[in-house]
Amino acid sequence: MDINFKEILTATMILFAVIDVIGNVPIIIDLRKKIGKLESEKASIVACVIMIAFLFLGKSILNLIGIDVNSFAVAGSLILFFLALEMILGISLYKEDSTNPVTASVFPLAFPLIAGPGSLTSILSLRAEFSAVNIGIAIVINIIFMYIVLKTSEKIEGFIGETGINIIRKVFGVILLAISVKLFTTNIQGLFS
Template identity: 70%
Template sequence: MDFNFKEIFTAFMVLFAVIDIVGNIPIIIDLRKKAGHIQSEKAAVIAGFIMILFLFVGQRLLNLIGIDVHSFAVAGSFILFFIALEMILGVTLYKEDEEEALSATVFPLAFPLIAGPGSLTTLLSLRAEFKLENIIIAVLLNVIVIYIVLKTSSRIERAIGPNGIKIIRKVFGVILLAIAVKLFAANFKMLIN
């Protein structure tokens, strides 16, 4: 086991920015109103399970279809780039159909809102750079944060207000944009070599 605090912190921040649980508070509140109740523990645990499972089998899935981690990381950097643009500019480039199955904790909350294409792509991109145990700790720390945010979402929204949520989204958008550029540069260099 080679635990590295810097790697854990960076992986945690990247996942935190991609999952954007604070920025999703308005959606969570809306889901809670429509569904009546959201099981915070279940949603956090299922999202964590999906992410850790993908961390282990994602690589094999890629190998099965003949794609290496660096190519996937470059593709992931584009996804992160567009997620960051959405966060910074306040535009929606990718729209999911929110009308169907809004009542469940698993869908659409745990998947695809928390453990969605962005976070799964990010996990494999991180795997190309960081040690597995550090990424797992970062995922588990994010699961704890997700649980806390889900449990206290209405209080958080009241405390920081809609403008506070917008500011947080924009700040994390800029951080995510910088990470996307770094990820692209590092993995593109590996592809060329």
Template identity: 65%
Template sequence: MGLDWVDAFNWKEIFTISMVLFAVIDIVGSVPIIVDLRNKLGHIQSEKASIVAMFIMIVFLFVGEEILKLIGIDASSFAVAGSFVLFFLALEMILGIRLYKEDSPSTASIVPIAFPLIAGAGTMTTLLSLRAEYEKINIIIAIIINVVVVYAVLKSSAKIEKILGNNGLGVIRKVFGVILLAIAVKLFASNVKQLFA
């Protein structure tokens, strides 16, 4: 089992998955919401929010496919559906429009920060879509990398907002939106053929 995991380990996959999750989680784009919460309540439980978000994502990565089997959906179908979700998330980021977004949380506790701000519907869908394409070990490592980034952003959200400003945040969102759009197209192309095979 251990050797299988070592063989499956791939830095290129980890980098790609990390970029996808970073774009979907969009923690940098959420900085204004986080700053607003910090101003209102004085404190955000960064450690707990990050750990709980990581736990939710890893559990869903493993249990999610079992849920799919239970309701009779194959991974390729879900990956194609996930590619549409990523496509629309990317459009939101690139065009600055609001197709779908959870309500801004009103209190800074584990629930609104860890879920749905970090591990929201888009993240859950993305994880299952990625599972159809990549090895689980690489996805887990990419989740951990993203959680470390999320924790750093939560801890220094006020500084990030001051350094980047609204224009800087906007540029970052658009760049990752384009990356996400390209990944959505690749995910669709590589899985849609299997549906008609």
């Protein structure tokens, strides 16, 4: 096991920016108002299982369909780029508006809101550079944080306020934009070498 705290910290920050739990607090509150109660434990466990499974099986799935990790990372960097633009500009390029009260804790909360295209792409992109064990720890740290936010979402919104949430969202959007550019430049070189 090659535990590297710098890798864990970097992977944690990348996933935190992509999952954007703080930025999703208004969506979580709206969902809670529509269905009454969210099962925070269920949503956290399902999201964690999806992300860990993708960490270990994602590369095999790509190999099965004939795509290398560098190509996927470049494609992923473009998705992260557009997610960052959404966060910075306050626009919505992807919107999932169907909610089923029975399964809302799993869909859309665990997937695609938390373990969605952005986080799964990030996991595979990180896998091209970091050790799986460090990414796994980063996933668990994010899931624990996400669980805390889900449990206390209404208190957080009351404390930070709408303006605070918007500022945090834009700051993490800029961080995510820089990360997407780095992922793109690193992996595009790998495609041509």
